[in-house]
Amino acid sequence: MCGIFGYIGNRNAPEIIHQGLKRLEYRGYDSWGISIIEKGKIKTVKDVGHIPSILQKELKSNIGIGHTRWATHGGVTITNAHPHLCSDKRFVLAQNGIVENYSNLKKDLEKKGFVFKTQVDTEVIVKLIELNLRSKISLKESLIKSFKQLEGRNTVILLDSKENKILAIRNGSPLILGVNKDEVFLASDPLAFNHCTQNIVEINNGELIEIDNGNYKIFDIKSKKEIKRKPKEEKLLNIDIDKGGYDHYMLKEIVQQQHTILNATSYSQKELKPLIDRIKNSKNIYTIGAGTAAYAGDQVCYYLRNIAHRNAISIRSYETESFLNVIDKNDIVIAFSQSGETADTLEAIEILKQKGVYICSVINMPGSTLSRLSDIFFMSNAGSEICVASTKVFTSQVSFGYLLSKSLINEYSLAKKELVSLSTSLESYFNAILFKKVKDISSKLKNKEHFFILGKGQNYHIAQEGALKIKEISYKHFEGFAAGELKHGVIALIERGTPVISIISEDINSKDLISATYEVKARGALTIGIGDKQFEKEKSFDYFIPCADTNELKGIANVIPFQLISYYLAKALGNSIDKPRNLAKSVTVK
Numbered sequence: 001m002c003g004i005f006g007y008i009g010n011r012n013a014p015e016i017i018h019q020g021l022k023r024l025e026y027r028g029y030d031s032w033g034i035s036i037i038e039k040g041k042i043k044t045v046k047d048v049g050h051i052p053s054i055l056q057k058e059l060k061s062n063i064g065i066g067h068t069r070w071a072t073h074g075g076v077t078i079t080n081a082h083p084h085l086c087s088d089k090r091f092v093l094a095q096n097g098i099v100e101n102y103s104n105l106k107k108d109l110e111k112k113g114f115v116f117k118t119q120v121d122t123e124v125i126v127k128l129i130e131l132n133l134r135s136k137i138s139l140k141e142s143l144i145k146s147f148k149q150l151e152g153r154n155t156v157i158l159l160d161s162k163e164n165k166i167l168a169i170r171n172g173s174p175l176i177l178g179v180n181k182d183e184v185f186l187a188s189d190p191l192a193f194n195h196c197t198q199n200i201v202e203i204n205n206g207e208l209i210e211i212d213n214g215n216y217k218i219f220d221i222k223s224k225k226e227i228k229r230k231p232k233e234e235k236l237l238n239i240d241i242d243k244g245g246y247d248h249y250m251l252k253e254i255v256q257q258q259h260t261i262l263n264a265t266s267y268s269q270k271e272l273k274p275l276i277d278r279i280k281n282s283k284n285i286y287t288i289g290a291g292t293a294a295y296a297g298d299q300v301c302y303y304l305r306n307i308a309h310r311n312a313i314s315i316r317s318y319e320t321e322s323f324l325n326v327i328d329k330n331d332i333v334i335a336f337s338q339s340g341e342t343a344d345t346l347e348a349i350e351i352l353k354q355k356g357v358y359i360c361s362v363i364n365m366p367g368s369t370l371s372r373l374s375d376i377f378f379m380s381n382a383g384s385e386i387c388v389a390s391t392k393v394f395t396s397q398v399s400f401g402y403l404l405s406k407s408l409i410n411e412y413s414l415a416k417k418e419l420v421s422l423s424t425s426l427e428s429y430f431n432a433i434l435f436k437k438v439k440d441i442s443s444k445l446k447n448k449e450h451f452f453i454l455g456k457g458q459n460y461h462i463a464q465e466g467a468l469k470i471k472e473i474s475y476k477h478f479e480g481f482a483a484g485e486l487k488h489g490v491i492a493l494i495e496r497g498t499p500v501i502s503i504i505s506e507d508i509n510s511k512d513l514i515s516a517t518y519e520v521k522a523r524g525a526l527t528i529g530i531g532d533k534q535f536e537k538e539k540s541f542d543y544f545i546p547c548a549d550t551n552e553l554k555g556i557a558n559v560i561p562f563q564l565i566s567y568y569l570a571k572a573l574g575n576s577i578d579k580p581r582n583l584a585k586s587v588t589v590k
């Protein structure tokens, strides 16, 4: 949800900012803008759409800021693109977040004579600063004063041409500094500058950063006192952003799962012990997440209940409020998040922390806010996941939950064997024959509009995650259901040619899945089976995609064909695969 970048140093700022924004583009790709100071004046380039691979305009400067936008208030236009210039052209400002009291602030400012040129909430911040500057305070003071009037999770960055400096304030949306001798980087994510420096300074909510002459100062905005914080070297920042020979990050990331399920579960029993002990002493386990991370939580709860016999309940982070009367400090919460910056999840965790609930998190981004809010955290170790649709991080989170559940019943070593066995079978699973099969089936689905996925037991949440994955990239209407729900309403939607995918594993539910498939087939559905090889010849299926061999990790093996259908269907439709429309990788607004 928007990416912010700032740079002061001895390199050419526009180039560094452009590279940084390209690396932040996963956060939003509606429009972009770069502002620099040239001969004491602010110069800005802005455009809608993706950031070009080469900056057309020749700009030279050693200081500047940039922004890549995911629109909230106001359409996708050049006027609405950030950074936004103030009336006397002294400063420009870019924002990540939503000003929740925007309408009221705008009305007040209009009454005071301010005329708005854009539809974005950011302009309210610019005008508030201008208003506060009238009382002869410094720009820094005015920024602090204005920022305190904003409601919501906001982070802003400001370029001041008068004093040749950058100011930024954080509240909620992420912000991190990168530091080298004589140069400072500022970004929403260290991925933006990790090719230049791995020395980082974490910025907390309620802190202001002032950067000039390649030096930084941090201030607490309440006390206005300076906070001394030295950079620390973050080796984990060696992030791989190469496509590795694949046409898209998505396919690369799908194939990487043969390794990432092991990386996510590389923890020793000693490392897991504090969490295991805590769970053993807890009444209930709650998982929290949004989107794919919530489905990972669902699947982990399934394992905790069915393997470890624990009372485990999965919560959507944005629905936490309805559980607040029953969760207390005798419970434990496990939050799942790829980015560790999802606003809905962070807000839920902040509330639960206030109730004294012990928080464990499983995250993929080093140094993220969620890791800092947690009592204990585990890295998914999946490496950078660039495609907006999450694939390898989902299976990493589920693998971690499986290892945890088995460890709770003293079957850590058996779990490790099972994970290695799945990883080995995935090595040969990803091959040209499989890709061709999925591609052929996907091309047959290309002209259909509505699709249903049925799952039961260990495959119920896989049906839901499979549907989300395909929706995100193909823009087709996919719904994942519990197979048991079919007769209670869903079957009314089946007509001649409606594609129905049944997930079938050799378990107590296979007979029910076959019956459900016959029921939709009898009503004209086009039936596709995904699951264990032995069902390949099952007559109820018109097509079948076999999954990788595994005994206990069928949830993971069975989600992979859905990821591949998502990829090949989107490809057949000519959609943007790694950056699907309307989405962003990190949802830092509510």
Ligand code: AGP
Pocket (backbone or CB within 6 Å): 290, 291, 292, 293, 336, 337, 338, 339, 340, 341, 342, 345, 388, 389, 390, 391, 469, 472, 583, 584, 585, 586, 587
């Ligand atoms: C995944 O494919 C989605 N893009 C989305 O649902 C995502 O999982 C969700 O927004 C949560 O993100 P997080 O894991 O970074 O918290």
